Amino acid sequence: MFHCIPFLAGAAAGTVITYVLKDHEARDRIRAGADRVVDGVRDGFERAGRAGRALVRPASTGTGPDTESDPRPATH
Secondary structure, three states: OHHHHHHHHHHHHHHHHHHHHHOHHHHHHHHHHHHHHHHHHHHHHHHHHHHHHHHHOOOOOOOOHHHHOOOOOOOO
16 A cells, blocks of 8 residues: 555646646746745855854953962972
8 A cells, every 4th residue: 555655646746847847927926936935044144153153262361361260389
């Protein structure tokens, strides 16, 4: 019974593709929807990039590489 699922999926895909190729209005609606999705994804990547840069921004008031060493000798 499951051997006919790929055939039915292919037939449905072929029907949709034929409909889109023949109907110019449907093609334009699909293209507009795809453009909105691409714009939304691009905007999401840009926002994520800005947030990442804000989190990784280097400190502008660093005092130098020797700040972590103890200048006083340790006494035991």
